[in-house]
Amino acid sequence: MTPELFDTHCHFMPGVDIGAQIARAKECGVTRIMAVGGSRELNETAARAGTGFFAVGWDRDQYGKIGEEDFPFDGNCAAVGEIGLDYFYDPDHRKEQLELFERQLQLAAGLDKPVVIHTREADDDTLGALKSIPSRGIIHCFTGSPDFCRKLLDLGFMISISGIVTFRRADNVRESALVVPDDRILIETDSPFLAPVPMRGKDNEPSFLVHTARFLASLRKTEFEDFAALTTANALKTLCTH
Numbered sequence: 001m002t003p004e005l006f007d008t009h010c011h012f013m014p015g016v017d018i019g020a021q022i023a024r025a026k027e028c029g030v031t032r033i034m035a036v037g038g039s040r041e042l043n044e045t046a047a048r049a050g051t052g053f054f055a056v057g058w059d060r061d062q063y064g065k066i067g068e069e070d071f072p073f074d075g076n077c078a079a080v081g082e083i084g085l086d087y088f089y090d091p092d093h094r095k096e097q098l099e100l101f102e103r104q105l106q107l108a109a110g111l112d113k114p115v116v117i118h119t120r121e122a123d124d125d126t127l128g129a130l131k132s133i134p135s136r137g138i139i140h141c142f143t144g145s146p147d148f149c150r151k152l153l154d155l156g157f158m159i160s161i162s163g164i165v166t167f168r169r170a171d172n173v174r175e176s177a178l179v180v181p182d183d184r185i186l187i188e189t190d191s192p193f194l195a196p197v198p199m200r201g202k203d204n205e206p207s208f209l210v211h212t213a214r215f216l217a218s219l220r221k222t223e224f225e226d227f228a229a230l231t232t233a234n235a236l237k238t239l240c241t242h
């Protein structure tokens with residue numbers, strides 16, 4: 001029997017054949033997928049993807065593009081996301097990003113939902129926000145240092161590792177992936193971006209999760225079957241809280 005994997009982070013771009021992607025994923029054992037939003041278009045495709053789990057929210061580049069009528073969210077979502085801070089891409093609008101992030105942390109806390117957080121070159125502000133607004137959920141596509149990873153683990157967060165961990169230059173991601181204990185690690189594709197080795201250069205999709213899962217199992221010196229089982233159990237525990 002193929003072990004069942006859970007892709008905790010996938011964006012379905014408008015126009016892609018979602019049914020075909022889900023079918024290919026199933027053939028590879030990727031039986032669960034969380035479709036993740038972040039913009040108007042992605043929130044709509046995520047909510048309609050029919051994968052059983054979806055997240056909706058406003059990503060760091062949505063400040064100024066949304067209004068009061070865009071809050072709150074679809075209460076059927078499994079999580080609020082993705083939300084967060086990216087000071088690498090947009091260092092000039094830290095204040096706007098932070099405001100939008102904190103507002104949605106409050107909202108998720110009010111809805112009692114987990115959050116899906118993107119954080120890049122914004123360690124201090126991410127930690128500050130999560131300390132001031134008690135939250136739970138997932139740090140997605142983690143690429144930070146082992147030290148930052150430990151601080152997020154201390155706050156109770158799950159750490160999700162993407163295909164970046166398979167990239168040749170990603171020693172720091174491999175180091176961080178080894179810091180995460182068995183009961184806190186998740187895996188994701190972040191499709192259609194960041195296809196793992198040996199699929200680099202292609203459009204990523206949930207079926208490719210297998211490559212990241214196999215790589216991580218071997219990195220962590222775990223049997224693939226055990227790693228699949230524990231990451232799937234972790235995802236269900238994080239997202240099925242009611």
Ligand SMILES: [Zn+2]
Nearest residue numbers: 009036082190
């Ligand atoms: Zn994403």
